[in-house]
Amino acid sequence: MTSALKRWPPEQEIQHMKEAARDSLPVERRKQEGQIWGSMRRTGFILGSGLLMFVAFWNSVTWHLQRFWGASGYFWQAQWEKLFHAFEGKEWILFYLGATLIPTLCFWGFNALLLVVDTTGKPNFIARYRIQEGKNDPVDPGKLRQAVRLVLFNQLAISFPMVIALYPCLRWRGNPCRLELPTFHWFLLELTIFTLIEEVMFYYSHRLIHHPLLYKHIHKRHHEWTAPIGVVSLYAHPVEHVLSNMLPVILGPLVMNSHLSSITVWFSLALIVTTISHCGYHLPFLPSPEFHDYHHLKFNQCYGVLGVLDHLHGTDAAFKQTKAYERHVLLLNFTPLSESIPDSPKKKE
Numbered sequence: 001m002t003s004a005l006k007r008w009p010p011e012q013e014i015q016h017m018k019e020a021a022r023d024s025l026p027v028e029r030r031k032q033e034g035q036i037w038g039s040m041r042r043t044g045f046i047l048g049s050g051l052l053m054f055v056a057f058w059n060s061v062t063w064h065l066q067r068f069w070g071a072s073g074y075f076w077q078a079q080w081e082k083l084f085h086a087f088e089g090k091e092w093i094l095f096y097l098g099a100t101l102i103p104t105l106c107f108w109g110f111n112a113l114l115l116v117v118d119t120t121g122k123p124n125f126i127a128r129y130r131i132q133e134g135k136n137d138p139v140d141p142g143k144l145r146q147a148v149r150l151v152l153f154n155q156l157a158i159s160f161p162m163v164i165a166l167y168p169c170l171r172w173r174g175n176p177c178r179l180e181l182p183t184f185h186w187f188l189l190e191l192t193i194f195t196l197i198e199e200v201m202f203y204y205s206h207r208l209i210h211h212p213l214l215y216k217h218i219h220k221r222h223h224e225w226t227a228p229i230g231v232v233s234l235y236a237h238p239v240e241h242v243l244s245n246m247l248p249v250i251l252g253p254l255v256m257n258s259h260l261s262s263i264t265v266w267f268s269l270a271l272i273v274t275t276i277s278h279c280g281y282h283l284p285f286l287p288s289p290e291f292h293d294y295h296h297l298k299f300n301q302c303y304g305v306l307g308v309l310d311h312l313h314g315t316d317a318a319f320k321q322t323k324a325y326e327r328h329v330l331l332l333n334f335t336p337l338s339e340s341i342p343d344s345p346k347k348k349e
Contacts, residue, residue, distance in 0.1 A: 084177065091175070091177035092167055095177055096163065098260045099260065103268040114229065114231070114275070114281075115144075115229075118139040119138050119144070129282050129338075131290065143224075151232075154245075162242070162246050163250075166250055170258075176257075181259065182259045182261065191262075193256055194256075195252075198252065199304055199306050199308060203305070206304070218239050218240050221240075222237070223296065226296055226297055227280060227293075227296065228280055229280050231275075233271075249270045253266060276289055277292040278292065282327065286331075288327070290327050291316075291319070298318070300318075301316055301319045302315065303315055
């Protein structure tokens with residue numbers, strides 16, 4: 001009798017269950033929201049703490065560098081003023097000397113040293129750091145002459161005219177040869193912007209010319225060197241040289257309306273870095289060329305410069321499964337990474 005009175009009729013029981021479920025939803029939602037909010041707060045705390053530590057570290061480093069810059073800054077400013085007054089009224093000559101001659105001398109000076117090793121295999125101290133063992137050992141003279149001719153053509157017929165055209169564009173926005181040199185902090189900001197612009201433009205233009213319709217007509221020439229050497233960093237079809245080599249480097253200074261001093265350092269640095277990326281040697285205390293060397297070996301991996309966009313787009317997935325990826329680090333001793341992290345025996349065979 002009592003149990004019968006406590007039991008709900010079927011219709012009322014179903015209704016009661018629905019109401020109980022509706023009442024419990026806000027509680028569950030509040031719990032989920034509380035968990036999400038807690039996770040967000042923890043994430044914010046971690047990221048915020050990391051950001052504060054990064055800013056503190058960055059300020060410390062730049063403060064010490066600024067002290068060095070300030071100690072020598074008057075010297076460089078004085079030297080620049082002498083140049084400025086010597087070319088006063090003819091600043092365009094100063095611009096072309098700084099933006100073309102100095103970077104070109106850096107490129108050929110560095111590559112001359114590498115070509116000695118490429119053609120003779122000596123000194124052995126450098127040759128032992130070769131990434132692809134047995135390749136270009138020594139480099140084929142006929143193939144090298146062909147590469148040097150095209151590199152010179154690209155520099156004389158394309159690079160120099162583009163730099164000449166850059167001057168009036170910069171002049172329209174200001175004076176790239178203005179009397180006051182940029183501050184050290186401003187130069188660091190410029191260098192960051194230059195690097196990011198180059199990464200984005202080079203990655204997407206590079207992937208574009210890997211499209212089958214363009215690859216066989218344009219980019220295939222650069223990939224004739226599956227084991228690259230330094231000088232072939234500019235061995236490319238003229239269209240590729242404009243699209244992937246010149247525009248990504250020139251656009252940054254144009255966006256930032258940079259001073260000639262910043263442009264000269266950036267152009268020289270860009271040529272040295274691309275030479276290292278193609279040199280075929282993983283040398284101590286220099287940036288690792290394993291990333292781009294692997295691109296020349298496999299063609300369909302590692303399209304960028306920094307590897308940031310490759311990571312986001314997954315175009316370095318196969319590279320990350322290789323020994324080359326393990327060797328893609330800054331070498332801080334004199335033991336070749338091919339010895340400390342050798343390829344598997346099967347791969348060597």
